[in-house]
């Protein structure tokens with residue numbers, strides 16, 4: 001008969017049952033312990049010891065543990081590995097449990113589920129990136145969609161409508177850390193297909209959690225309102241998304257859902273459209289290697305504050321299409337470009353500020369500490385100084401900066417001003433992270449606290465005096481009064497002097513406490529009383545500090561919206577000043593935007609490639625690109641030819657990036673840039689397999705090209721690189737040809753088309769609004785020199801073999817290629833296979849097929865000459881001759 005499980009195991013199993021999809025961190029004293037399979041997973045993932053504790057059904061229970069004070073680091077690792085962790089705490093002390101009965105065990109429950117999308121701890125978050133949790137909702141049988149997103153670490157909350165077919169594009173612009181959707185939505189092919197290409201943790205939720213009326217109720221609760229009218233009407237799909245999001249926040253924060261900011265309502269059509277493959281290929285915020293380094297964002301990001309960095313990332317991820325808003329961002333950057341000293345002074349002020357946004361939310365969630373109050377204080381002070389400096393420096397600031405200054409002016413924002421003064425008076429500069437450690441409230445701030453503290457300190461002084469008194473009384477000059485956590489204050493004498501204490505004239509005064517090897521410890525009634533008084537005063541002072549802390553947190557929570565606005569304002573100033581700093585560094589200019597369909601870039605550069613070359617001490621060759629979709633003054637479609645490595649891809653991308661930068665409100669690396677607003681950027685650059693989705697390189701290329709030809713409107717900007725090269729020469733040429741014609745005739749948008757197919761360049765003659773440009777390279781004393789400059793007209797010749805040589809192809813193979821090329825060129829002159837029919841620069845290897853062993857050679861290869869009779873040899877000779885003639 002098996003033993004009944006212990007009450008402790010029953011408690012564990014009951015809690016684990018409720019959190020089956022998470023690893024359970026079960027608090028046991030100073031450790032979080034994991035059991036059963038959780039222990040095995042955690043031991044492997046965290047490289048910690050797997051042991052056993054007790055038995056269940058006759059088997060030892062696997063166990064692993066992490067110390068609670070180091071738990072954050074372990075949590076971070078588990079979350080990065082894609083796990084969810086339910087944190088189960090002790091809700092009472094063992095003494096309290098005992099009061100309920102001798103055998104009672106400590107009450108425990110999950111206080112929080114840590115998931116990638118719901119983090120708030122600084123150590124678990126990337127300071128310079130948002131941590132977005134997104135929920136998508138569907139309505140009307142799946143034909144309508146809604147998106148709700150929150151960043152729990154900053155309080156950001158947005159809700160908007162979006163067509164389900166655009167979910168992929170929207171999600172790629174938001175780079176969420178976690179995505180919520182109903183199980184039924186998850187099962188839809190359109191959605192599951194989209195999710196496969198998304199690098200986000202997906203959490204399907206029961207369909208009932210996506211109920212729109214529950215969304216409405218939760219939204220009202222979250223905003224503390226009776227009606228949602230003030231936020232504009234919400235569609236059924238939006239409410240369904242809100243239901244998923246808010247319910248999940250309740251679940252993961254164990255009922256203590258964070259107070260989110262009022263929802264911002266966007267229209268996804270307010271932003272420039274950039275589909276996921278375009279976003280990836282242009283390496284806007286993530287480079288091809290997968291990190292931020294090497295991306296456009298990394299190249300331009302000179303922000304100083306974490307909220308500024310997050311704001312810039314967001315701006316760049318979602319460029320605008322509203323001329324006025326873009327210009328107001330550009331005005332702010334322009335002002336900072338024109339006044340370098342002012343800009344750098346303002347940036348110096350910003351250096352002293354901390355992350356108000358995240359500090360504010362940690363306080364709201366009850367996970368904050370004195371350091372977060374300090375962050376708010378330093379942030380507000382730095383913001384106010386920056387605003388004052390700006391106001392004093394410039395009369396008539398650009399609107400965006402003027403508004404920011406108003407939000408940061410502590411004389412105008414009286415609530416914030418008073419709070420900032422209070423915080424400066426209340427909190428020590430070297431405040432601890434945890435409030436319970438105490439010692440963070442300044443002297444002079446609170447009379448009651450000062451009184452308890454002086455009581456404590458006076459008692460300490462009396463104790464210091466006692467030491468001298470007892471030494472004199474006993475004649476033991478080495479007598480000391482010491483303190484430890486177990487005994488409190490005690491008299492310490494060496495073992496040698498113990499006798500004098502116990503048997504001397506004053507022996508009756510000293511009460512023995514402890515004997516250790518080298519010493520004996522005593523107390524007195526007087527010392528005991530003082531010790532008690534100090535301990536009480538210490539407890540009282542800590543409790544008073546907690547009260548003060550809680551009062552300040554309440555004040556911070558009441559000022560939540562003002563703090564949010566101040567943090568926003570500081571981010572806006574930081575972004576504008578940082579972009580100006582970058583613009584000056586790389587000599588970027590203000591783009592001129594209008595409603596035309598022009599694209600007029602003069603002396604433009606690729607910001608990322610240029611930065612990389614600069615590090616190597618090399619220069620970047622600037623190039624122009626002049627296009628116009630209406631085709632009047634410039635071609636709408638440009639075909640670009642040139643050898644491999646000449647810089648075609650760089651040229652194509654740099655022009656697409658210019659449009660994105662300009663509409664995100666950034667200056668652009670060019671001498672001049674005029675841009676008619678672009679509503680969509682499409683890029684089909686570079687080939688990559690998507691084998692996980694069963695798609696070959698060529699299939700991916702065709703899917704992306706098809707999407708462009710189907711969707712690009714007259715305001716789109718398209719770059720296409722070597723479309724058609726992934727298949728047989730003539731198929732590829734035919735596809736490329738058709739794509740060029742379609743873009744030119746049907747899409748009628750601005751487009752640049754890089755190709756190795758020489759024949760395509762003739763299309764410029766046939767199509768009225770198409771042109772040719774080429775990247776130059778020179779053969780200099782047998783070596784190939786790339787000039788990287790773009791000139792009108794098609795490329796004159798191939799340098800494929802030289803590029804192969806440069807790439808380190810074996811000398812024999814290069815020689816062979818040169819021979820083949822000479823031969824082909826000779827045949828072309830004789831009217832044989834026309835060189836022009838072949839890809840201009842890429843196909844030197846293909847004709848090698850005509851040099852496969854002939855039938856005669858094959859026969860010879862297989863001959864066993866030694867084993868042949870003279871007759872057989874003669875027969876073979878006849879046969880070979882016959883083959884040669886055939």
Ligand SMILES: Nc1ncnc2c1ncn2[C@@H]1O[C@H](COP(=O)(O)OP(=O)(O)OP(=O)(O)O)[C@@H](O)[C@H]1O
Pocket residue numbers: 609613619620621622623642643644645646647648649650651788789
């Ligand atoms: N304008 C430029 N100025 C200086 N260097 C450049 C320029 N453009 C490109 N380069 C350099 O040339 C390298 C090759 O450029 P890129 O990949 O754009 O060539 P490509 O013509 O597209 O080649 P392929 O046809 O093989 O894809 C870049 O990595 C960069 O170092």
